[in-house]
Amino acid sequence: MERKTKINALDGKQELTITREFDLPLDLLFTAYVEAEILEQWMGTKVLKLESKKHGSYQFETTDPKGNKHGFSGVIHELILNKRIIRTFEMEGTPFGVQLEIYDFEQLTADTSKLSMHVIYESVTLRDRILQLPFAQGINMAHNRIQDILYKLNNRS
């Protein structure tokens, strides 16, 4: 498996960068971020609103397996075609605050492109907590499976 996505999160900083090279021409990569129906497909979210322009705003909504709805939203500060998007992002109803996201889109070759995301959080603590979210979920799942195995082992002897 190739490690295409790189995360750079220095200790003690309230920001991080995410970079990824795509096997896609630049305009297609950019389109994935500005067209509502396409964004819905790869983000796995419902797009309630997406005004892809300077001073525009957006609202997404996902439904978890339990049927709970989660809102995500922000405003777009800058949008330069095939080049740059600057927007805010917020997970509504959570204590994670607002983050500032700077997306830079770059052409590598006629068929490949690169996305660099610079994300700035409200504090170092908030950044680290958001970084740990998927980790905590993963460990929780692994823990449940460990309990199942232990239960089987105990019942076998």
Next chain:
Amino acid sequence: MNLRRDVFQAIADPTRRAILLLVATQSMTAGAIAANFDTARPTVSKHLQILTECELLKQEQNGREILYHLNPDHMKEIADFIEPFRQLWEDRFNKLEAVMKNYKSKK
């Protein structure tokens, strides 16, 4: 750098997770660990080797015996916290790529 990914591959295997649980409370020899499983001894040895290489287990010489115990420090490293986060973005971007390739061919 591959080490980080390997940690999560290591705990993806049910036998290896069971081994981690066994040694969580006490240090054990390879033989004592193997006695808890139906699988062949060399298979258990292989699992121990992977867990040791990923630094989830530590070996400790105790007289003529080698004891295995958990290496709790390793899971605390920030690098491990980042890997699932990275994986989440990797999956998301892979999907983006797939969706756009499909979109391109339809155009």
